[in-house]
Amino acid sequence: EVQLVESGGGLIQPGRSLRLSCAASGFTFDDYAMHWVRQAPGKGLEWVSGISWNSGSIGYADSVKGRFTISRDNAKNSLYLQMNSLRAEDTALYYCAKGSQGSGRDGYNFDYWGQGTLVTVSS
Amino acid sequence: DIQMTQSPSSLSASVGDRVTITCRASQGIRNDLGWYQQKPGKAPKRLIYAASRLHSGVPSRFSGSGSGTEFTLTISSLQPEDFATYYCLQHNSSPFVTFGQGTKLEIK
Secondary structure (H helix, E strand, O other), X not given: OOEEEEEOOEEEOOXXXXXXXXXXXXXXXXXXXXXEEEEOOOOOEEEEEXXXXXXXXXXXXXXXXXXXXXXXXXXXXXXXXXXXXXXXXXXXXXXXXXXXXXXXXXXXXXXXXXXXXXXXXXO | OOOEEEEOOEEEEOOOOOEEEEEEEOOXXXXXXXXXXXXXXXXXXXXXXXXXXXXXXXXXXXXXXXXXXXXXXXXXXXXXXXXXXXXXXXXXXXXXXXXXXXXXEEEO
């Protein structure tokens, strides 16, 4: 059974940094692309960032480019999101999502999701 | 960027009804489209991939169709557990994937 468990969220002041983690199990982690998707309170889904199986291809939404950094540790079956210079508009539930393949278009076809970790940016 | 226009934004229906939700892409995306169901307080779950293929374990009352720019999700006979919000996702323009705005399906 695929399991994705996010952690690291919390209340953080604007301008500060936070690191999210996603622990994966139930599949061969280093075969698949992985992603972060967020959902602001009462709003829709927004893709944030994605990373291919070997970290060779990385992408970011324009809204976070230059502030967020995605990474993965295949030896630890873990995905990370380093979030710097946080803003109030980054407040959201952050989901870890698994791609259907290691890269390419189907690497962005999200087949399983974690339960999310809440990030609240407020002074 | 490819825009996804999902309609309707909300829908009231009764148990047993047949329901259709539509997503239109601003340019052709072949069949690189999925449909997701999200219940309040829960993570999204994939229902359909490649526009028309049923995700493992999803009931057969869910179906998807379309290719290019117009896509539909159909629920053939609504069940009480189907009342939720539904999203489409295009992944043709990866890494710049986009979700539809969502359709909230409510009980009439």
